[in-house]
Amino acid sequence: MHLALDFSWTQVETDWRQPTSWVNRSYPDVGLFEDLARIAERGLFDLIFFGDGTGIPNTWEGSIDAAVRRGVAFPRLDMSPWITAMSRVTSHIGFGLTYASTFMHPFYVARLLNSLDHITNGRIAFNVITSQRRADAENYGFDELMEHAQRYDRMDEFIDVCKQLWASVEPDAFIWDSKTGLVADPAKVRAINHAGRFFKVKGPLSVPASPQGRPVLIQAGGSPRGIQSAARFVDHVFGAGKGLKLMAEQRAQLDAALKAEGRDPQQVGILWATKVVVAETEVEAIRGKQRLIADVPPEAVGVWLSHNTGFDMSTLPPRFSLRELNQRIIAANASPIGFVGILARQYGEATELSRDEFFEHGLHAATGYATTQAGTATQIADYFEEIFEATGSRGGFMLVHSQAGHRALLQNITGLLVPELQRRGRFRTSYAGHTLRENLA
Template sequence: MKKKIHLGYDLSWTHLDGRWRSPGSWSHVNFPDIRLYEEIAQIAERGLLDFIFFGDGTGIPNTWEGSIEPAVKWGIGWPRQDMSPFIAAMSRMTQHIGFGLTYSSTFMHPFYVARLLNSLDHVTGGRMAFNVITSTRRADAANYGFDELMEHAERYDRMDEFIHVCKALWSSVAPDAFKWDRESGLVADPSKVKAIHHTGKFFRVEGPLACVPSPQGRPVIVQAGASPRGIKTSAHVADYVFALSSGLERQVKHRNELDKALVAEGRDPRTVGVFWDVVLIVEETEREARRRYEKLLHAIPAEGIGAFLSHQIGYDLSRLPERFTIEEINGQITASNASPVGFMHITRAMEPGREMSRAEFYEQMTHHTASYDQVVYGTPKRIADYLEEIFVATGENGGFMIAHPPATPRDLLNVVDFLVPELQRRGRFRTGYSGQTLTENLRA
């Protein structure tokens, strides 16, 4: 029997960066109308997808020229809500689809996050995933009282401890601790409720978690480290890893490096899957897919591109000299504790040591901002061929995160109605949910 491809759908950006006005996006209602999300949850569950995912950011982008004005004007990276209550509402309209929620270990406290996710796992009936991130955006850091960004390696040290505390809290009350004996009045067995007494470099937490253990025990842990230090943390904390679709050769290399790190942690690589991000345009004909693809360059107004990119990499691109190399700029970004991985990702098609002009750089960045060079477009057969090749070459363990869809709900409908049936015909996608919890469905 062929191994199944798992699919997540990313709703983080569907209302941002020009996507809200793309043909095929919701009409007559605007973010954050809950009806949008209830509808999308039902569509995704009809298509038997594994989960809906929400990334997050808590600051209005202000890296470009030190101002929020361009981001506010053009809807770059804002507005954003805390999606936890939205997930609660979406779960009441569905029975099987999972939900991924993002919080930053750089800014948040593990006791609060552990308690919140425990409660959401109850509300959803065991369908929660926790995407734990480190934060590299100054606009976010300023809202939590940070004057400077935390050093890169230290951010991952904090994440390691953060997840250690969360896992200790989630296991601090035994699954069978609660008795609810109406005759005697006994609520729970005290011997099965233990403090964690944690004292570490970043956190002091006494515990235990004052909650009933949730259906999954703990949420599925997802992490997206790509640097050597990030991959080490992935191997230490994650059940699943989010990773870039940077080309088959690089993806195979990433999977191999992750497997080595897992073995070093004493973990079986077969127990940790990878979800590769992929931007898809699925249409019945190549012609229609190509037509929609060519419209991508017009999604974000030109005035918003600098604000978008500067926020993503934590470096004010308005300061670029007239001529420079990628290596030079990356050195400055690294020195400022921003995100060198992010910058190297968006410039991966450029020669690091070749001198270029500002005009040349922005021309290529227009393509990146629109996901123009990352999109896989075409008929269901062509898309399925691509996904199956990547899936097999990287070990048939995990699947794909359908990221940054150009138009929602149109692109989700096309995945559900065109792509999913093609994958099912190949024996590569489920024909029904087999489990009750997200953990069970991801392992099926």
């Protein structure tokens, strides 16, 4: 198995309100993140992953007020400088950085990630997303969300351009001959002259080739269109935790799409988003899980749901079917998958819910409670093995942990769960490679 830690969020979960959290002492001091990186590397994790969004959520009631008041996706940092600091206190663990192809330009992103790959000695992954969030879109000059399929068309071209740019300077292009004064061979530095539907880029990149060839590519699309795009370029998929049946279905769909692209499905893993609470006893672990939903303000749940679907959940009627809700979401060019799509697949599109029932499901999703597994290291390892085998024994798990959460939860993962997985032969006992690509192989 491969293991990653997802440090994308500080909220909606209540970890930050615990006496042992980092918030009141240092958040977002760089020392906090260096501490997280050291602990994760001691646990031999492959990757620390940072999802991102650049806008303060404003879909709920058309305002940022509730998001600011409750701290939903706020504050949220551009993690590239923090990753640089984290890489200086570690040697092997990788770092996943997120940018939206819907808004960014491929030349800028390709150059930045290549530069970070040099700083980290080949430990960068690029998580490319197609944002459905209105708050992000408005910060980049969009009055409306780009249509769902068009977002993926743009992402496909975006990645094509990045890959061309990363290959535009050959690994042995630089000579640095002090006697002749020759720096690089012009024959090995070539323009790409890309002219497509969304981008026109001459190239080449102005930096040396990446230490690992190019950054590792990660993508989280779970819709049919998202899976189609992932099959074209992805190294690993970031999959939503959504029950064993749906996870097995996504694995099968991805395998079929990879074969259609002429790629070997055995070479592409899925890292399943999972939240775990590990403790010495089951009772202690369950108590920790219950804290996730303790005293969570209802409006924080509404903000989270609205932001992550791109649809204002404050407009919901007293009763509605999941089919009706998804139709309204699609009409708004928001995301037809994710939380509402998973509910529809679990309970059926015709299922009717009251507003209160829907928000109860939303509470469990926003806090991660619905997909959190609580137990001893033995119980969690059993659960991981079941999913791993049912989804093709490729990939592993992206363990969600709050940036601001208390340190003990993370230390129990590295101190209790990791040794149990090692005892079963399911996880490494040392890093085999130097680059992230080598360790994920």
